[in-house]
Amino acid sequence: SRRAMGRAMGLAGVLVGLFLVPAVLVSTSLRHGAPRAEPAPEPAERELASGAVPEDSLWPLPQWLRTSRRQLQLAPARFQLVHGAGSSAGPACGLLQDAFRRYYEYMFGQSRRRRGRRPLGARADPELSQLQVVIESRDPGCHSYPHLASNEAYHLTVTEPVAVLKANEVWGALRGLETFSQLVHEDDYGSFLVNESEINDFPRFAHRGILLDTSRHYLPLKSILTNLDAMAFNKFNVLHWHIVDDQSFPYQSIYFPELSDKGAYSYNHIYTPTDIRLVIEYARLRGIRVIPEFDTPGHTQSWGKGQKGLLTPCYSGEQPTGSFGPVNPILNTTYNFMTKFFKEISSVFPDAYIHLGGDEVNFDCWKSNPEVKEFMKKQGFGIDYAKLESYYIQKILNIVSSYDKGYMVWQEVFDNKAQLKPETVVQVWMENNYAHELSSVTGAGFTAILAAPWYLDYISYGQDWKKYYSVEPLNFPGSEKQKKLLIGGEACLWGEFVDATNLTPRLWPRASAVGERLWSNWNVTNLQDAYKRLTNHRCRML
Amino acid sequence: AENEQPWGTPCTQLLVFVATPGCDGFPSLDSKEGYKLSVSEGFLLLSADAVWGALRGLETFSQLVGRDENGTYYINKTEIVDFPRFPHRGLLLDTSRHYLPLRAILETLDVMAYNKFNVFHWHIVDDPSFPYESLTFPELSKQGAFNAMTHVYTASDVQTVIEYARLRGIRVIAEFDTPGHTLSWGPGAPGLLTPCYLGKDPSGTYGPINPILNSTYQFVTSLFQEVSSVFPDFFLHLGGDEVDFTCWKSNPKIRAFMKEMGFGEDYKKLESFYIQRLLDIISSLGKGYIVWQEVFDNGVKVRPDTIIHVWKNSMPYPQEMANVTKAGYRALLSAPWYLNHISYGQDWMAAYQVEPLKFEGVPEQKDRVIGGEACMWGEYVDATNLAPRLW
Numbered sequence: 001s002r003r004a005m006g007r008a009m010g011l012a013g014v015l016v017g018l019f020l021v022p023a024v025l026v027s028t029s030l031r032h033g034a035p036r037a038e039p040a041p042e043p044a045e046r047e048l049a050s051g052a053v054p055e056d057s058l059w060p061l062p063q064w065l066r067t068s069r070r071q072l073q074l075a076p077a078r079f080q081l082v083h084g085a086g087s088s089a090g091p092a093c094g095l096l097q098d099a100f101r102r103y104y105e106y107m108f109g110q111s112r113r114r115r116g117r118r119p120l121g122a123r124a125d126p127e128l129s130q131l132q133v134v135i136e137s138r139d140p141g142c143h144s145y146p147h148l149a150s151n152e153a154y155h156l157t158v159t160e161p162v163a164v165l166k167a168n169e170v171w172g173a174l175r176g177l178e179t180f181s182q183l184v185h186e187d188d189y190g191s192f193l194v195n196e197s198e199i200n201d202f203p204r205f206a207h208r209g210i211l212l213d214t215s216r217h218y219l220p221l222k223s224i225l226t227n228l229d230a231m232a233f234n235k236f237n238v239l240h241w242h243i244v245d246d247q248s249f250p251y252q253s254i255y256f257p258e259l260s261d262k263g264a265y266s267y268n269h270i271y272t273p274t275d276i277r278l279v280i281e282y283a284r285l286r287g288i289r290v291i292p293e294f295d296t297p298g299h300t301q302s303w304g305k306g307q308k309g310l311l312t313p314c315y316s317g318e319q320p321t322g323s324f325g326p327v328n329p330i331l332n333t334t335y336n337f338m339t340k341f342f343k344e345i346s347s348v349f350p351d352a353y354i355h356l357g358g359d360e361v362n363f364d365c366w367k368s369n370p371e372v373k374e375f376m377k378k379q380g381f382g383i384d385y386a387k388l389e390s391y392y393i394q395k396i397l398n399i400v401s402s403y404d405k406g407y408m409v410w411q412e413v414f415d416n417k418a419q420l421k422p423e424t425v426v427q428v429w430m431e432n433n434y435a436h437e438l439s440s441v442t443g444a445g446f447t448a449i450l451a452a453p454w455y456l457d458y459i460s461y462g463q464d465w466k467k468y469y470s471v472e473p474l475n476f477p478g479s480e481k482q483k484k485l486l487i488g489g490e491a492c493l494w495g496e497f498v499d500a501t502n503l504t505p506r507l508w509p510r511a512s513a514v515g516e517r518l519w520s521n522w523n524v525t526n527l528q529d530a531y532k533r534l535t536n537h538r539c540r541m542l
Numbered sequence: 543a544e545n546e547q548p549w550g551t552p553c554t555q556l557l558v559f560v561a562t563p564g565c566d567g568f569p570s571l572d573s574k575e576g577y578k579l580s581v582s583e584g585f586l587l588l589s590a591d592a593v594w595g596a597l598r599g600l601e602t603f604s605q606l607v608g609r610d611e612n613g614t615y616y617i618n619k620t621e622i623v624d625f626p627r628f629p630h631r632g633l634l635l636d637t638s639r640h641y642l643p644l645r646a647i648l649e650t651l652d653v654m655a656y657n658k659f660n661v662f663h664w665h666i667v668d669d670p671s672f673p674y675e676s677l678t679f680p681e682l683s684k685q686g687a688f689n690a691m692t693h694v695y696t697a698s699d700v701q702t703v704i705e706y707a708r709l710r711g712i713r714v715i716a717e718f719d720t721p722g723h724t725l726s727w728g729p730g731a732p733g734l735l736t737p738c739y740l741g742k743d744p745s746g747t748y749g750p751i752n753p754i755l756n757s758t759y760q761f762v763t764s765l766f767q768e769v770s771s772v773f774p775d776f777f778l779h780l781g782g783d784e785v786d787f788t789c790w791k792s793n794p795k796i797r798a799f800m801k802e803m804g805f806g807e808d809y810k811k812l813e814s815f816y817i818q819r820l821l822d823i824i825s826s827l828g829k830g831y832i833v834w835q836e837v838f839d840n841g842v843k844v845r846p847d848t849i850i851h852v853w854k855n856s857m858p859y860p861q862e863m864a865n866v867t868k869a870g871y872r873a874l875l876s877a878p879w880y881l882n883h884i885s886y887g888q889d890w891m892a893a894y895q896v897e898p899l900k901f902e903g904v905p906e907q908k909d910r911v912i913g914g915e916a917c918m919w920g921e922y923v924d925a926t927n928l929a930p931r932l933w
Contacts, residue, residue: 506927
C-alpha cells in the first residue's frame, strides 16, 4: 500500500555524484502559468548510479532537479509539515492543513514506529525536522477552485535542517508535496531518509485530465474518490466527468428530479447533490477541477425517460416507431428545458467550463421525422443535417454562455462548422489522423485538448503503457502560435466494460504514462528510465 | 381462494442423497460428478452417486433460488439431470511471474466452484521466482523467491489450498516445469542449471536444467519424492515446454555428451533424454503425468496414459489435437483459452465458441479429449487485477 517503500532506495553510501537533469532552465522567480516548452538545452550526461537513486521513483519527472548523495533523516515522531514564515497561507488554509495531514500519512503512515520513541539509531545523518511551505502570491487560493490558469509551479529545496517548498499558489504546493513525498524513502533498517536536493517544477500542459464514464456503468462514490487520489499521485488536475449518456442518467437534478428517477439504473445508482458536492470538494483539495459533461444532442436516450417530449420521435413512413433519437432541435420546449437545466448545472459545478458533448449524432431519426424534415425546409438547410446539428448546438452554446461558463465540445462540433466562441475548447478524440485535426482546430484559432491516442478503455495484451507514453502531442503541422493552443489532453476510460470491480487496475498505472507525458518536459522519453520509475511509482500507489 | 398463498408450499429442506461414500477422499479424474435435482411441492431432493456430484448439485440449486420484489425467496418446480461433458475442467494460475497471496488463490477456488471447475492447475514455480517452500531443499525458496519471508507458500499454505479445493471438489495438480523455465531454481541449487558459455569461458548466465549430470537426477528424484507426497492427486504436471537449446549448445561438456550419445546436432534428443528419465522417476513414485505438447511433438517416449496439454497456436490446434489423440494419448485443450491475452470488448464469446472436439478424428480419438484449461499466465497479473481479469 501507499508509501511503504519495500525496496531500499538510498542505500547508504551507494549514491554516486551529483545529478543534474536540467530540462528547461527556469528563472527563480516563478512565472504565472505554465511557460511553453522552450527548446531545451541537451540534458547533461547523467551519471548512472550502480544502486538505487532517489529519482528512481519520481513520477512524473520534474522539469529540473538536482540531488546529492548527502542524506537527511526524518523522525516520524518529530517531523512536521508546516507553513513557513512569509507565507500568505496559514493555519486557516484548510486545503493545506488537509494536505499536510494527508502527505504525512502517505510518508509515515505504514510505519508502526511513528508513535514510538526510537533513538536516532546508528545513523549519523543530520535530521530534517520540517518541510516549510511558503505560498508567495498575495492570494494563495486556499478557498478557491482550481482553474485553467492556476499556477502549479513550485520550488523545493531539501537541505538541513528544514526543507522549503515555495509556490505561487496552493496548487503548486500540492504538486510539490506530492514530489517531496516521492523523495522520502526507507532504508533497509526502516529509517526514513531524503537526499539533499533542489527541484524546480511546473507542468508542461495546463489541462491534464482523466475522463470517467458513470453512465455505461454506475461508479460508486468510493470508486470516484479513490480515482481522485490516484490522479493526485500523478499530478492530473482535471476530472472530466462524463456523468450521463444513453444507458443511464445517474445525476439527480434539483429542477428535474424525474430525469434520474426514471433514467438511472435504480435508485441506488444515482449521485445526489451531496454526492456531487463531495466529489467537487475532494477534488478541490487535491487541486483537481471537475468538468461535468452533459452530452447532447446525441447520447441522450436516458434523458427521454424522465423528460417526455425532449427526444425526437423516429418514424417509419407516416407512423412513429415508438423509439427515439437525439434531442429534438426544432421545439421551443427543448430550449426552455435546456435553459433551466443548464442554469442548474452552472450553479452546481463551480468550474468555469462545462463540457457539452456534441459527438456522434446519428441523423437517421431526424431524417425520418416529418416535422423535422419540414423544419429543415423552412430553415433552408436542404438535406444537410449537419446544419441542423449546428443550429441546435449554437443555441445550447449561447444558453451556457449566458451563464458565464466556457464550454468544451467534442471535435464534431468543430468539424460540422458550428459557430463557436473563440475560447471554446475542442476535444480531439477520433484516432484517424488526429494530428491533422489538431492542425485544423488550432489553425482556426481554437484551443484544443488531445484524447485520441489515449482511449485507455481499449485494452490489449502487454505493456501498452509504452504506446501512450510515446505520444508527442505537439507532433502536428502548425505554427508556434498554433502549438500554444494545445493546452493538454485526457486519458479516457469509457465505461462499456468498466465498473467498480475493474476500474482501478484498468486505469492505473497505464494512465500514469499519460500523466508524465502531459506534465514533464518533451524530451523525457526514455522508455527504460520510465519503466524503472514507473514500477517504483506503481508499488507506491498501491 | 382467499387463503391462497402467492407462492406454493413453503419448502423447508433440501434432501441430499449420496449413493457412494467418499467424504474423506480426494476428487480424481474418474470422480462421478453427475447429480439429479428434483424440486416439487413439499419435496426437494438432490441425489448423486458421489459427494462430488452433490457439490455440483448444490451449486445449481443455489442458482435456482430467486427472490421477488418483496424479498421472498422462491424456487420453481424443477427437474434437472446433470453431469459434465468433460471430466477435466481446469484453471491455471501462475504464482511465479507474480506471487499470489493465499487469499487470492482461495478466492479463485470459490469462483471456480461457482462455475463447476474441478481442477486447479498450480503453475507454482518458473523462471522469475520459486515461492514453493520445500522441506527437502529449503534453499530453493530462500534464494529463489521474490522475498523468502513474504512471497512463499509454506507447507501449511499448500495444505490449506489442497483442503480448501477438496471441499469444493477441486483437484490440485501442481506443475514443476522442467527442464526449461527453471532459472529461479539455480540460486538455491548450485550446479543444477547448465552454465552457458561464451566461446571457451562460462558467460555467467544459466540455461535449462543440466541433463548430463547424475546430480541432476538425484536432485530431481528427491524433489519429486517430496512433491509426490505433498500433493495427493495422482497426476503431476511436469511442464517440458519451451526449452531453449542455445545454452546447451554453447556448453562444451554438453556438446561432448551429445557426441558420446550419438545425438548429432539434434538437441531435441537431449531434451528427450532428460524428459524420459524424469518420467521414469515420476512413474516409480506412483504418479501419472501431464506434459505440455512439446514433449509429444519432440518424439519423447512417454507412457500410454500420459496426458498431453495442447497450448500452442503456431500450428492450428485442432491439428495438434488430432495428432495427439491419433497417437493414442489423452489430450487437454488450452490453446484458445489463454485468458491472459486480453483484448477490448466481449472476448468471452470467442472462448465460448470454441468446440474442443472440432478436429479430424475417429470417435475413439474424440474420447481421448478429457477436457481443457483456461490459463491465466502471470506476466501482467497479480492480486490487484486477477479477479476482474479472470472472471
